Amino acid sequence: MNIKSLLLGSAAALIAVSGARAADAVTVAEPEPAEYVKICDVYGSGYFYIPGTETCLRIGGYVRYDIGVGDVGSFDGAKTFDHEDGDVQDTYAKNARFTLKTWTNQETELGTLKTYTETRFNFGNRNGYPSLDNPATQANEFNSNPAGNKGVSLNFAWIQLGGLRVGKDESAFNTFIGYAGNVINDTLVPYGDFDTNVVQYYFDAGNGFSAVLSLEEGAGTVGTIDSYVPHVVGGLKWTQGWGAISGVIAYDSNYEEVAGKARLDVTVNDALSLFIMAGYGTDDNLSDPTWAIPAGGRGFFKQWSGNWAVWGGGTYKFNEKTSFNIQASTDEGKNVGVAANIAYDIVPGLTVTAEVDYMHVGDDTVSNWTSADKENSVGGILRFQRSF
Numbered sequence: 001m002n003i004k005s006l007l008l009g010s011a012a013a014l015i016a017v018s019g020a021r022a023a024d025a026v027t028v029a030e031p032e033p034a035e036y037v038k039i040c041d042v043y044g045s046g047y048f049y050i051p052g053t054e055t056c057l058r059i060g061g062y063v064r065y066d067i068g069v070g071d072v073g074s075f076d077g078a079k080t081f082d083h084e085d086g087d088v089q090d091t092y093a094k095n096a097r098f099t100l101k102t103w104t105n106q107e108t109e110l111g112t113l114k115t116y117t118e119t120r121f122n123f124g125n126r127n128g129y130p131s132l133d134n135p136a137t138q139a140n141e142f143n144s145n146p147a148g149n150k151g152v153s154l155n156f157a158w159i160q161l162g163g164l165r166v167g168k169d170e171s172a173f174n175t176f177i178g179y180a181g182n183v184i185n186d187t188l189v190p191y192g193d194f195d196t197n198v199v200q201y202y203f204d205a206g207n208g209f210s211a212v213l214s215l216e217e218g219a220g221t222v223g224t225i226d227s228y229v230p231h232v233v234g235g236l237k238w239t240q241g242w243g244a245i246s247g248v249i250a251y252d253s254n255y256e257e258v259a260g261k262a263r264l265d266v267t268v269n270d271a272l273s274l275f276i277m278a279g280y281g282t283d284d285n286l287s288d289p290t291w292a293i294p295a296g297g298r299g300f301f302k303q304w305s306g307n308w309a310v311w312g313g314g315t316y317k318f319n320e321k322t323s324f325n326i327q328a329s330t331d332e333g334k335n336v337g338v339a340a341n342i343a344y345d346i347v348p349g350l351t352v353t354a355e356v357d358y359m360h361v362g363d364d365t366v367s368n369w370t371s372a373d374k375e376n377s378v379g380g381i382l383r384f385q386r387s388f
Contacts, residue, residue, distance in 0.1 A: 188337025306332020
């Protein structure tokens with residue numbers, strides 16, 4: 001036997017021994033049964049069972065990017081300082097938003113147990129106003145228009161069992177009767193405040209008739225209740241295939257005043273839908289004391305000027321992807337607002353909306369209109385939104 005044969009034999013023996021030891025060391029475990037997420041289609045698409053529970057969960061939201069020019073919404077354009085010479089000049093009003101939404105549903109012996117949450121994260125311009133008469137404040141970036149994170153807002157966080165709802169919502173003065181059209185800036189003439197904690201009860205007769213009673217806290221310096229007495233909202237609605245008739249009435253406990261709105265919605269055909277809404281408040285000159293910030297508010301519900309206000313508009317669908325939306329509004333204070341847009345679905349879930357807004361400031365300026373010295377304002381906004 002030569003050395004070469006001896007080496008080859010030794011190598012073969014080592015491989016055999018190593019292979020035997022490796023084979024002895026490998027233990028193939030029995031596969032564990034996989035627990036797949038189960039679809040819950042009882043409450044619509046997108047729901048799934050939380051593993052190990054009978055609760056159905058849906059997660060959604062949207063990502064949005066707005067580009068505004070001119071006098072957009074309720075402010076007199078976005079302004080900033082020129083970095084070289086300090087002159088005040090106009091600029092874009094931009095904002096990016098990520099909104100996260102969650103829904104849960106579960107059947108119980110007392111009815112359906114639901115929750116809904118909506119949280120918004122924003123990054124964009126501050127849209128401040130430079131102080132021309134105070135040079136010391138001109139260097140303050142918050143008096144200019146810097147871009148940056150603008151904070152997080154909890155817009156909805158409520159629990160509902162059967163018809164009883166508690167938590168953070170928007171006022172039933174708006175949600176029950178409906179918002180003022182499918183335009184972006186629907187509050188050129190405001191129709192009520194929104195954010196509030198609520199204790200509500202909804203009744204649905206199942207034949208098109210429904211009702212709501214809502215005890216509300218309000219929000220803000222002049223809107224939050226100032227005692228143990230809550231704001232109170234009640235509403236009635238009758239819905240049929242042709243549309244709906246609805247009405248709400250609200251008691252403002254801070255000022256002991258009453259406001260109400262009535263609305264008619266008409267579905268003309270598959271392409272065209274119209275609405276008209278009228279509001280009336282008992283105090284035509286509601287104002288707050290000078291220490292209130294902002295001063296000159298109009299209570300939580302009657303945000304418009306004078307006793308009465310009217311909003312009307314509609315939507316026309318050219319096809320499955322393209323729709324035209326318009327809203328016009330006015331009040332006793334001679335404020336007039338018009339907003340119109342074209343919304344186009346590029347692909348399912350991605351919509352681009354181009355809107356033009358016009359505002360005429362009347363004799364009695366609405367409380368959230370900043371530019372009291374500009375009688376007529378025009379602006380536009382371009383919105384990209386991916387919903388999921």
